Amino acid sequence: MxxxxxxxxxxxxxxxxxxxxxxxxxxxxxxxxxxxxxxxxxxxxxxxxxxxxxxxxxxxxxxxxxxxxxxxxxxxxxxxxxxxxxxxxxxxxxxxxxxxxxxxxxxxxxxxxxxxxxxxxxxxxxxCPRYFLVIDDIWDISVWQTIRRALPDNDIGYIIITTTRNFGVAEEVGGAYKLKPLSLSNSQKLLYRRIFGNENKDNIEDIDKCLNKELAEVSKRILQKCGGVPLAIVTTASLLASKARNEIDWYDVYNSIGTGLSDSTDVVNMRKILSLSYYEMPSHLRTCLLYLSVFPEDYKIEKDRLIWMWIAEGFIQCENQGKSLFAIGDSYFNELMNRSMIQPIYERYTGLIYACHVHDMVHDLICFLSSEENLVTILNGVWYTSPSKLFGRLSLQYGKEDNSKPLRIASLEHVRSAVVFPSAFCVMPVLRRFRVLRVLNLQDCDLSRGYSLEYLGDLFHLRYLGLCATHIAQLPQQIGNLKFLQTLDVRGNNMFSLPSTVVQLKNLMCLYIDEFTRVPNGIGSLTNLEVLSTLDITVSIDIIEELGQLMKLRVLHILLFIGWSGRLVECLSKLQNIEYLYIKIFGDNQWDFGGLDAWVAPRHLCRLDIEWPCWFSTLPARMNQSYLLDLVYLSIAVRDFGQVNLETLGRLPALRLLKLSVDPKNLGTLGGFIIGAGLFPCLVLFQFGGSIGPIVFQQGAMPRLEILNFEFCVQAARQIICNGDGPELGLGNLPSLQDVKIYLRSRGASKEEVRELEAALRHAAEIHPNLPKHQICG
Structure with missing residues (x-):
């Protein structure tokens, strides 16, 4: 063809x-x-x-x-x-x-x-078939039948592959194909890659040479018991990685596996292998892992939400005075990830972990163990507890009205946590039934259909209150009674103000509200706050003074009136623990030049997102590679900006996303920029506005850049980069490029000049080896 x-x-x-x-x-x-x-x-x-x-x-x-x-x-x-x-x-x-x-x-x-x-x-x-559909992990024939009804009647034009652990489902779909286990060679690669990390070599023989004869032998025996099942291999490897490299410890693991999976893929045997890693963990990690059973299978678990729930449950204790509970919880999360018990989900552009998944086999294990240890009672049609059993923690994942009787009969006086999902909200007991509740999470449940928060103020022991996207318009004044409350999340609701009693919550560490939700005077008394998102200070400038009292803030999102940024600097200079700062400006169309010039970014700043038209006169002080080692996200507007400033930003070691706007009046006649070799080593997204001249990318610049979006003047481009064949931007020097958007400012140029430049830029994108999506317009 x-x-x-x-x-x-x-x-x-x-x-x-x-x-x-x-x-x-x-x-x-x-x-x-x-x-x-x-x-x-x-x-x-x-x-x-x-x-x-x-x-x-x-x-x-x-x-x-x-x-x-x-x-x-x-x-x-x-x-x-x-x-x-x-x-x-x-x-x-x-x-x-x-x-x-x-x-x-x-x-x-x-x-x-x-x-x-x-x-x-x-x-x-x-x-010919032009789509290909993969449906992962179907548990029940009825689920497949529902999906099948949504597909065309004939089987021409598409191919479907489904994965399942239920042989009956596979037969119903159209025939089963059992995946073959990994070969010994591929099993060794997977095992050694997890154990040795950067020490790993592609050649298995080279790896075996790094091991003594006994370790090489026991590793092969372990792999035989894993039976070529990737999850079993990765889990076992995570366990071996935490042990010394000697045959005694490795044989202990081998003997603990039992019969393993070499002769069977039975769930019980897989559970036994997974449980080895579980029992090797310290007790505090085991508890944190089992707590994940409150979430349904395949649920995307937000990292911050999980850590705040751990804190509320009392699973995290302060190990030393210099470290916050959240930082300790973050280390627990990372340790579970390193042990392959949870699977991280990354933000596309920053590369930061914001959520996690739990593999279905791991989820099966933790649900089983959690039920055995009576840590969590799960109502989902599979895991079920008799009505006579006392409830410690409730996870209502799926329920019908006729299933609610056991919950009404059973004693709820000992329930410490209630995590409810929308499909089970119909069986949620009324709040007055609870007495010692520490965690109440009703996220995404519709409370507008008659569920009352009247008795919320009686939950004196409450530490975590999750009411995100629950269709509520207000909180009761009695919320001020919750003296132990640490996390309050009311985002995604039509709530225009918080009750004045919120300022009595002296233990509050995390407050999530919508940008239009007003906070009462006295917010500065909440001195334990670490997360405040989003604070509207367009109503009163006095709130800026109170903000300066919140010295523990790590995450701060602000709405600000234009012209007030100068008043904000003194406040921000006191907040040296800030890791994520977001500022959104409101006001007229006049630009605010230099309002934040005196601000010096804290050393551990990870994200700085300042929406325009708030401008810095020059690049902020200490914004260099030796000071801001953790900065991954930068969105900023700078009035006086030149080649030297661009190179300064290009040396930031962790920067992955850069949205930059410059003032064309201060760029001289041409105002072009050159990005040389070695600059922006980690950058994935680059957006540049306001430049007069184009940006030229030299060989070795921005090796990871995927998204490029910038603008420049047609006349300046012709003077700087055009030769007989068209513009020499150097797009071909960006090996990871996937998406290009270029806006040409045509003022002073003829239509023919604009068309010629557009055509040349399209050609440059079309001949790029990656064939990136491109949009070039004047």
Whole structure:
């Protein structure tokens, strides 16, 4: 198929040559029109053929192979005609007429052939499957039947693969294919990569040489018991990585596995292997892991939400005076991740971990152990506790009205946590039934349908209150009674103000509210706050003074009136623990220049996101590679900005996302920028606005850049970077580029100049090896 596509492309190019001034006037009008028709038809056919060539060869039938052969022969015929017409030398009138006549007949015949082939290509293309659908982890036949009803009736046009651990589901879908276990060689690679990390080598023989004979032997025996199951191998490897490299400790692991999975993939055996890592963990990590059973299978668990819940449960104790509870909880999270008990979910651009998944086999284990140890009672149709059993922690994941009777009968006086999901909210008991509740999480449940928060103030022991997206308009005044409350999350609601009694919550460490929700006077008394998002200080400038009293703040999101940023600097200078600062400016269209100039970023700043039109006069002090080692996200506007400043930012070691705006009035005549080798080593997204001239990327710059978005002036570009072939931006020097957006400011340039530059930039993007998506407009 690729041969036919290349042949068509070659012939199409030669037809263009035939229509140049040198040859077209030697053609009669009818033949010129025929040639133009052929060129158009071939371009259309080439496009269809390219789409067909994207179909895997094993999915193409014999008809497509015949088409490819016919197209190659057709291309040869057309080339023969072209070569005949372009034969050098003069011909007599009769010979010339005969030649023209033969060419016209051949052209007509070829046009007919092309029409036929186009129809055949379309037919083959329609018979090929163009989507591929993967449905992961189906547990029940009824689930598949629901999905099947949403699909087309016929089976032409798509391929479906499902994964399941239920053989009956596989048979119902259309037949089972049992995945083969990993080979010994691949099992060794997976094991050693997890144990040795950067020490690992691709060649297994080289790794074996690093081990003594006994370790090499016991590792092979361990892998035999793992039976080629990746999860078993990774889990076991995580356990071995924490042990000394001696055969005694490794044989202890081998003997603990028991019969393993070498002869069976039974869930019980897999659970036994996973439980080895569980029992090797210290007790505080075990408790934190089992607590994950409050979340349903495949649930995306937000990292910060989980840590605040751990803190509220009392699972995290202060180990030393210099470290916050949240920082300790963060270390617990990382340790569970390093032990492969949870799977991290990364933000695309910053690379920071913001959530996690729990593998379904690990989830099965922790639900089993949690039930055995009576840590969490789960109501989801699978895990169930008898009504006579005392509830310590409730996770209501799925329920119907007729299932609610056990909860009404059972004693709820000892329930310490209630985590409720929308599909089970119908069985949620009323709040007055609880007495010692420490965690109440109703996120995403609709409380507007009659569920009352009237008795919320009676939950004196409450530490965590999650009411995000629950459709509430206000909190009761009695919330001030919750003296132990540490986390309050009321985002995603139509709540315009917090009760005045909120300022009595002296133990509050985390406050999540919407940007339009007003806080009462006295917010400065909440001196234990570490997270405050989002604080609206457009109502009263006095709140800025109170903000300066919250010395423990790590995360701060602010709404501010333009012109008040100068007053904010003194406050921010006191908040030296800030890791994430977001400032959004409101006001008229006048830019606020220099309001934040005196501010010095704290050393541990990780994200700085200042929405325009709040401008720094110059790049803030100490924004360099030796001071801001942790900065990964920077969105900033700078009035006076030059090449030196760009290079300063380019040396920040962890920076992954940069949104930069500059003032074109201060960039001189041309204002172009050059990004040299070694700059921005980790940057993934770069957005640059306000530049007069373009940015030129040299070899070795921004090796990880995926998203590029910037603007510049057409005239400046022509003066700086245009040569005879077009602009030399150096897009080809960005090896990871996936998406390009360039806006051309056309003032002072002709329409033709703009069109030429647009075309040249598109060409630069189209010839990039990655074929990035691109949008170039003037």
């Amino acid at each position: 690729e041969t036919a596509t290349g042949a068509l492309s070659r012939v199409s190019t030669r037809l263009v040559l035939l229509l140049t001034d040198e040859y077209k006037y030697n053609l009669p009008k009818s033949m010129r029109e025929g040639t133009m028709f052929l060129q158009s038809e071939l371009e259309s056919l080439e496009f269809a053929l390219k789409k067909l060539s994207n179909t895997p060869t094993d999915q193409l039938n014999i008809q497509a192979e015949i088409l490819a052969r016919d197209l190659s022969e057709l291309s040869d015929d057309i080339e023969d005609i072209i070569d005949t017409h372009m034969t050098p030398g003069k011909l007599n009138k009769k010979a010339k007429f005969n030649l023209m006549f033969r060419c016209m007949i051949a052209t007509h015949m070829i046009a007919t052939q092309i029409g036929d082939i186009k129809s055949r290509v379309s037919e083959v293309h329609e018979r």
